[in-house]
Amino acid sequence: MVVQQISPVNCPNCKAQFTAPIQNIINGQDLAAKSAFLQGRFNTVQCPQCGYTGAPSTPLYYFDLEKELALVFVPSQLGLLGNDQQKIIGDLTNRVIKSLPTEQQKFFLFNPKSFLTLDGMIKAILEADGITEDMIKAQEAHIKLIEEFFKAPDEATLKKQIKAHDAELDRQFFEILTAYMQTAQMAGDQQRTQAFLTMRTLAARWSSNGKKIVAEIDQELGLVMLENQEELLKRLQTAKNDAEFEQLVAAGHAFLDYGFFVQITGKIDEATKNGDTKTAASLTSLRERILQTKSRQEEASKAALEKAGKILEEILKSDRPDKVIDKHLDSLTDAFFFVLEMNIEEATKQGHTEAAQAMQMIGNIAVSKLQQKHGPPQQSTGEQPTQAPSPAAADDTPKIHIARR
Numbered sequence: 001m002v003v004q005q006i007s008p009v010n011c012p013n014c015k016a017q018f019t020a021p022i023q024n025i026i027n028g029q030d031l032a033a034k035s036a037f038l039q040g041r042f043n044t045v046q047c048p049q050c051g052y053t054g055a056p057s058t059p060l061y062y063f064d065l066e067k068e069l070a071l072v073f074v075p076s077q078l079g080l081l082g083n084d085q086q087k088i089i090g091d092l093t094n095r096v097i098k099s100l101p102t103e104q105q106k107f108f109l110f111n112p113k114s115f116l117t118l119d120g121m122i123k124a125i126l127e128a129d130g131i132t133e134d135m136i137k138a139q140e141a142h143i144k145l146i147e148e149f150f151k152a153p154d155e156a157t158l159k160k161q162i163k164a165h166d167a168e169l170d171r172q173f174f175e176i177l178t179a180y181m182q183t184a185q186m187a188g189d190q191q192r193t194q195a196f197l198t199m200r201t202l203a204a205r206w207s208s209n210g211k212k213i214v215a216e217i218d219q220e221l222g223l224v225m226l227e228n229q230e231e232l233l234k235r236l237q238t239a240k241n242d243a244e245f246e247q248l249v250a251a252g253h254a255f256l257d258y259g260f261f262v263q264i265t266g267k268i269d270e271a272t273k274n275g276d277t278k279t280a281a282s283l284t285s286l287r288e289r290i291l292q293t294k295s296r297q298e299e300a301s302k303a304a305l306e307k308a309g310k311i312l313e314e315i316l317k318s319d320r321p322d323k324v325i326d327k328h329l330d331s332l333t334d335a336f337f338f339v340l341e342m343n344i345e346e347a348t349k350q351g352h353t354e355a356a357q358a359m360q361m362i363g364n365i366a367v368s369k370l371q372q373k374h375g376p377p378q379q380s381t382g383e384q385p386t387q388a389p390s391p392a393a394a395d396d397t398p399k400i401h402i403a404r405r
């Protein structure tokens with residue numbers, strides 16, 4: 001049920017008074033509303049006079065039946081005295097109760113905890129999600145540092161800044177940077193993904209512990225970061241075992257194009273010409289192994305993408321996407337996020353902003369549920385989207401084909 005009222009609003013910028021549809025009640029189980037509120041996008045209105053955009057100060061009642069939360073905020077800017085405040089809280093409480101079926105009219109809803117600041121209310125909501133104030137503070141400091149680094153006018157300055165903050169570049173710092181990178185990639189934003197990857201690479205290179213921490217994070221998340229074809233070839237040649245080889249082929253999928261194989265063939269011809277039969281034989285078998293692995297992965301990835309597409313469809317059609325996500329949580333692999341990313345990109349391109357936002361939300365919910373269950377999301381986010389769908393080989397003979405970009 002949408003609880004929305006046309007209310008008078010005072011523009012904080014030009015003081016003009018106008019009316020706008022304002023919601024005073026947030027159901028914490030409505031994840032779109034919850035995330036809009038936590039990100040400061042709830043009740044955003046634009047002043048018709050001066051164009052200022054923001055959320056007006058308004059009384060808010062936040063409740064979450066699952067977490068048994070009932071919180072209320074009456075902004076002090078409204079200048080209300082005790083009795084009037086109590087009346088507003090009472091009115092909001094009644095509206096919440098009336099909006100719910102009898103069996104959901106729980107006792108705690110009648111006695112909401114009141115907050116003097118919006119910040120305090122947001123902290124209480126995050127705390128109920130298991131995010132403490134200390135965690136928030138440490139995270140805020142790291143985010144500020146990342147923002148500062150991005151403002152550096154050139155690499156020399158950045159290097160100086162990174163060295164000056166060496167002690168702060170800890171595990172959490174690199175985890176946040178990695179999460180930004182993954183979020184950007186999930187949103188299909190290649191430019192931002194690349195920017196965060198570059199920042200992470202430089203911060204790792206110029207800090208004392210960065211390289212080791214980044215290697216640990218990538219190993220735990222199953223991330224393989226490849227700079228170019230040369231690096232991929234070198235790492236394939238020195239792969240310690242089958243698992244590493246498989247992972248490199250998957251992460252380097254976009255690099256394994258026609259040019260890559262032409263390059264290997266050139267090296268084989270050269271070795272043969274020089275009478276180096278050992279190198280020629282080893283490169284030939286490497287080429288064969290790469291082709292076979294790639295072709296097998298493409299088959300598997302095609303099947304995984306089909307399955308992911310079906311899950312996404314089921315989520316999109318449901319009234320309770322969160323429940324469907326719960327049901328399929330174990331099947332939400334990187335194929336799912338890849339399909340989601342492609343769909344978001346497509347919806348954005350077509351101008352279906354709401355559909356794109358809804359899918360973005362589904363991605364956020366899925367990631368947060370996976371994080372609750374396993375820790376950080378298990379996606380192999382390479383520099384390029386891994387295992388892009390490619391035409392599968394029609395017969396058993398491995399074929400060289402150019403990777404679709």
Ligand SMILES: [Zn+2]
Pocket residue numbers: 011012013014015016047048049050051052
């Ligand atoms: Zn204004």
